[in-house]
Amino acid sequence: MSPVLKVEHLSKSFDGVDAVKDVSFDLMPGELKALIGPNGAGKSTCFNMLMGQLKPSSGEVFLRGKPVTGLPPRRIWRMGVGRTFQITGTYQSMTVAENVQMALISHHRRLFAVIPYAYRLYRDEALALLELVGMADQADRACSILAYGDLKRLELAIALSHRPGLLLMDEPTAGMAPRERAALMQLTADIVRDRGISVLFTEHDMDVVFTHAHHIMVLNRGELIAAGTAAEIRADERVQQVYLGGGTLFSRDGRDA
């Protein structure tokens, strides 16, 4: 099986400071992989290079074997890479279903502004996606009145409307209550399993990471210091040293996360 995403010796420096340094990894089809690390470790910089928002200082990114290094975000998106953001970006004045319909219109390369009957387009497809993320009953509510957790689920439906083979999720559960976090990541894990898509996500909540990620990579000061299963990462001395003091690798009550 060949990787969906291949990253080779990726580096980025800002004014001589290495934000990401010589990072290499593969992401396989159907894999749910976490990229963790303390604040400032280089996770967002890494994501931004994968999605085309930032040009790497050096290194290569391959998508299903094709080089995509330095391509603009829209080209990479067109190649089947979806992304969700730390801060949700929905159209507040529209309903939940209309937000997904708009994403579908864009996916099908139709132009929303010039289609007078746009609100009817792809309605069934939008409802099916909302069903998938458990939001069908809220289809006709305005986004402006949604709870934060529901906005994050809507954002996932919007990302899926593009039928990505690879989904990059930047702190998908940031700002959510613990129960909502577990539910969103369980939903993501189910989608990965059922649709065979690959997901790379960054996350500060170690309960979420250790429960759901098939494979975990740890960044520190721009460098990958460990990669492995949850058990391997928990046992890794370098990882423990990095998180010591931060206290985020283990649950607050002292048991393993």
Ligand SMILES: Nc1ncnc2c1ncn2[C@@H]1O[C@H](COP(=O)(O)OP(=O)(O)OP(=O)(O)O)[C@@H](O)[C@H]1O
């Ligand atoms: N545009 C930029 N210009 C200069 N320095 C930057 C820029 N973007 C990031 N950095 C620096 O690069 C390093 C990595 O930052 P990055 O945001 O990628 O870390 P992170 O792991 O995503 O952190 P967090 O968990 O807090 O989001 C930090 O030292 C940061 O200050």
